[in-house]
Amino acid sequence: xxxxxxxxxxxxxxxxxxxxxxxxxxxxxxxxxxxxxxxxxxxxxxxxxxxxxxxxxxxxxxxxxxxxxxxxxxxxxxxxxxxxxxxxxxxxxxxxxxxxxxxxxxxxxxxxxxxxxxxxxxxxxxxxxxxxxxxxxxxxxxxxxxxxxxxxxxxxxxxxxxxxxxxxxxxxxxxxxxxxxxxxxxxxxxxxxxxxxxxxxxxxxxxxxxxxxxxxxxxxxxxxxxxxxxxxxxxxxxxxxxxxxxxxxxxxxxxxxxxxxxxxxxxxxxxxxxxxxxxxxxxxxxxxxxxxxxxxxxxxxxxxxxxxxxxxxxxxxxxxxxxxxxxxxxxxxxxxxxxxxxxxxxxxxxxxxxxxxxxxxxxxxxxxxxxxxxxxxxxxxxxxxxxxxxxxxxxxxxxxxxxxxxxxxxxxxxxxxxxxxxxxxxxxxxxxxxxxxxxxxxxxxxxxxxxxxxxxxxxxxxxxxxxxxxxxxxxxxxxxxxxxxxxxxxxxxxxxxxxxxxxxxxxxxxxxxxxxxxxxxxxxxxxxxxxxxxxxxxxxxxxxxxxxxxxxxxxxxxxxxxxxxxxxxxxxxxxxxxxxxxxxxxxxxxxx
Numbered sequence: 001x002x003x004x005x006x007x008x009x010x011x012x013x014x015x016x017x018x019x020x021x022x023x024x025x026x027x028x029x030x031x032x033x034x035x036x037x038x039x040x041x042x043x044x045x046x047x048x049x050x051x052x053x054x055x056x057x058x059x060x061x062x063x064x065x066x067x068x069x070x071x072x073x074x075x076x077x078x079x080x081x082x083x084x085x086x087x088x089x090x091x092x093x094x095x096x097x098x099x100x101x102x103x104x105x106x107x108x109x110x111x112x113x114x115x116x117x118x119x120x121x122x123x124x125x126x127x128x129x130x131x132x133x134x135x136x137x138x139x140x141x142x143x144x145x146x147x148x149x150x151x152x153x154x155x156x157x158x159x160x161x162x163x164x165x166x167x168x169x170x171x172x173x174x175x176x177x178x179x180x181x182x183x184x185x186x187x188x189x190x191x192x193x194x195x196x197x198x199x200x201x202x203x204x205x206x207x208x209x210x211x212x213x214x215x216x217x218x219x220x221x222x223x224x225x226x227x228x229x230x231x232x233x234x235x236x237x238x239x240x241x242x243x244x245x246x247x248x249x250x251x252x253x254x255x256x257x258x259x260x261x262x263x264x265x266x267x268x269x270x271x272x273x274x275x276x277x278x279x280x281x282x283x284x285x286x287x288x289x290x291x292x293x294x295x296x297x298x299x300x301x302x303x304x305x306x307x308x309x310x311x312x313x314x315x316x317x318x319x320x321x322x323x324x325x326x327x328x329x330x331x332x333x334x335x336x337x338x339x340x341x342x343x344x345x346x347x348x349x350x351x352x353x354x355x356x357x358x359x360x361x362x363x364x365x366x367x368x369x370x371x372x373x374x375x376x377x378x379x380x381x382x383x384x385x386x387x388x389x390x391x392x393x394x395x396x397x398x399x400x401x402x403x404x405x406x407x408x409x410x411x412x413x414x415x416x417x418x419x420x421x422x423x424x425x426x427x428x429x430x431x432x433x434x435x436x437x438x439x440x441x442x443x444x445x446x447x448x449x450x451x452x453x454x455x456x457x458x459x460x461x462x463x464x465x466x467x468x469x470x471x472x473x474x475x476x477x478x479x480x481x482x483x484x485x486x487x488x489x490x491x492x493x494x495x496x497x498x499x500x501x502x503x504x505x506x507x508x509x510x511x512x513x514x515x516x517x518x519x520x521x522x523x524x525x526x527x528x529x530x531x532x533x534x535x536x537x538x539x540x541x542x543x544x545x546x547x548x549x550x551x552x553x554x555x556x557x558x559x560x561x562x563x564x565x566x567x568x569x570x571x572x573x574x575x576x577x578x579x580x581x582x583x584x585x586x587x588x589x590x591x592x
Contacts, residue, residue, distance in 0.1 A: 003242065003277065006049070006235045008076035008164065009062065009090045016053045017090050019062065021075060022232040024048030026209040027066060034062040035087075047232060048210075058095075061087040064209075072205035076236070077149070077165045079173060084151050084161050084203030093247050096177040103184035105251045105283030106140055108303050109370055109507035112409075112496055113191070113416040114139040115378055118147060119154065120419065120477050124171035124179045131179075135186040137422060137489065138496025141285070142183055143191040143254060145379055147176070151202040152434025154473045156379065157193065158256065159200030159433065163240045173248075180249055189251030191285065192244050196237050197260035198222035202440060220260045228266040238273045245274065245284055252285030252303075259291040271301035287373060293345045293361030298371045304414055307372040309347060310340035311381060314404055317521060317541040318395045328354045334517035334541075341411065341525040342515035344372045369412035369510050369527060376404055377418040379429065386452040386464050388428030388476065390420070398484075400541050402491065403583030407539050409495040410503060410586055412510045412527050417492070420478025424488035430465050432473040441468040502588060506530040522546045532591030540583045548585065 010018045019032055023042075032040040034056050042050035056062075061081050063071045073080060077088035114134055121127045127142070134142065146157030149165040160167075166176050180190045198220055199206070206213045213233055218225035228234050244250045258267055271286055278284050288297060288305045298305060312329045313336035315321065322330035329336045329346065336346045344364035352360045364371075375381075377391055395401040408415050420427070431448065435441040444467050452464060465472040506529035513534065515525035521542025527535045540546045 003239075003246065005076070005239050005243070006232065007074075007239065008078060009074060009088065011058055011090065011092055012053075016055050017058075017060070018051060018053050019074075020045075020049055020051035021064070021210075022048050022213075022236070023050050023209040024232075025211040026050065029065070029067065030209060031065045032062065033065055033071065035060055039065060049232070056090065058090050058092040060090045062090065063087050066205070066208055070205075070208075072208065073162060073203075075162065075206055075210075076239075077162050080149050080162060080165050080168060084149050088165075091173060096174050096181075098177070098249070099181050100184040103249070104281050105189055105285075106187070107283060107508070108285050108414070110500075110504050111141045111189075111285065111414045112139050112499070113141045113143050113373065113414065114419070114422075115143045115145065115193075115375075115416055116419040117145045117156070117379070117476075118170040119473075123169070124175040128175075128179050128182055131183055131186055131188065135188050137493050138500060139188060139417070141189045141191055141251065143416070144193060146193045146195050146256070148195065149203075150200060152436060154432050154434040154470065156383070156431060156433075158195055159202070160195055161200045161203040163194070163196075163237070164243060177248060184249075189283075189285075191252040191254055191287070192248075192250045193254045193256060194241065194244065195256045196226070196240075197257050198226065202435060202437060215262065218262045222260075225260070225262045228261065228263065234266060234269065238270055241270060241274055242277055245278060251283065252287065254287040254289065254306075256289055257291070258288050258297075264292075264294055264297060267297055268301050275301075291360075293347055293364065295344075295348075295362040295364045295367055298364075298367055304371050304373050306378070306416075307340065307344065307374050307413065309345045310337065310372065310374055310413070311376065311378075313337040313340055313346065314376060314407075314541075315381070315391075318391065318400060318404055325354045328352055332517070334519070334521055334523055338515040338517050338523045338525065340372075341413075341523065342512045344369075365512070369512065370414055370507055372413045373416050374408050374411060374413035375416040375418065376408055377421055378416065379418065382418065382429040383431045383476075388430040388465070390426055390429065392424050392426045393428075397543070399583055400543075403539055403541060405491065406495060406584045406586075407537060409492070409499055411525070411537065412503065412507055412529070412535065415499075422489060422492040423478065423485045425478040427477065427479045428475060429478070430472045430476045431467050432476060433467045434470075434473075435468055444468065503529070503535065506533055506535075518546055534587075534589045536587040536589070538585045 007021050012018055023030060032042055032052050034054050040052050040054060042052050044050055063073060065071050074088040078091035079089040081087045081089050118124060118127060146160055147166045147170060148160030149162040149167045150157060150160045153169045166173055183190050212227060212230055214224040215227040216224060241253055286302045288302050290305055312326055313333050316326055316330045316333035339346050344367050345361055347361040348363045349359055349361050351357045382388060382390055391401055433444055448464055508530050510527050510529045513526040513528055518524055522540040525537050529535055538548060
């Protein structure tokens, strides 16, 4: 081991295993129980840590005794036996024989993200079988929704309580490593979604022996905030991030809802810690979800942020919806989208009516386009709808949806595809859980009903699926429409291959040259790419035709040819409308 983890069961070179955790408020009699050994007293160490060195093999099961009736898993367990309330297992950190150990990743400018849920894909083995298809499509960075151990066999992953333990429902640690290893062999990276803003409601024992882990003066939607001011708490999550990036060789992390972390200072510390401990020749990508739109986090520490503003503007343009947070974008969605294409975010400090008139965001125009992840759908924006509807079911015109796909995949922002989107899936994607406690399952149902009761599409209890019903999970598996799945896959492949050949190599140093609305439903945007090339798009998301500027009307095909003729067979398909329809025109002007 070259890194000294502060917590967990760590096999040492001497043959013993060191058990260590932070337990500053442990009850009297707090002890370690390892199979094959009597109860083991824990030596108090500095700063509230306790530890014990035990002669036990890899694979041994262990737990912590809180009182006569209660045992708890290791909060830094690397693997569980029997779910979140069961025993923890000692795991060897370096036993997997990596085939592609020399992989160093790909530049962020190459990124085409594919967000997916491991369970719905058939576990790690199911995802492994899909890797060649995704690589052929043009995906370069697979992004897994959270896999940290959660209660029961079904969960989005955001109810995890053991951040170091990959949930055994999806497969073994070695099967996860093989998935990552084989992806690397296909020149594809793998990112992991991690949750550092809260613990799930079932299986979190930390308050029983480490009460200062949480702060009583700051609340989040999920309970008391995690107290990152505590050095041990800060180290617990820094170690966790490094653990996924080194022992599992993930190529990056996406941090969920960091606006719920009290104070952004810790995020800077985390990024700097990781950069210091990752070899400089590796590409490791750090991405945020942050409703605060903090541009300062993207000025060297983090590579990008999910661009909710651009999504919301596009969603309004495509669907006409204006309730909930869409109200902030629905009045002038084309202008909102134009600003997002030119400057990243719409909200850069102005007041948000949906958020009670509170200011939101920081200026983002100086950030590069690649600092923003652009998506049409994701787990939140689909699964947090009352019916879990996908855009293929919401947009009345396939041509308008294809125009949005072309804008997403060919613009200089980093595209993210949500599982099934590339096949035109129309099956819903729901929020799902598998809580064993009936009271907790009912509380989740009631909370969802309260949340959606004010939305116009909510038609009472029958319109909202039961998150705890196994049928809700099964209904969320993406199934392609047999009639047009092949056409959608072809369109995505053509566009992504265009991006790979003509746009991605020119993204380093790309800058916006401005954008504007065209009428109520159209946008124009332009960027200067590396080497002086200029990329221009005209996009129309409305039902009526929009006239191009007179200077382009006579030569649209000639200009478009500059972009499309470089990929065999692409020019005719795109210019004639099989992919982009009449709704988008792309120009790539080479420097003189």
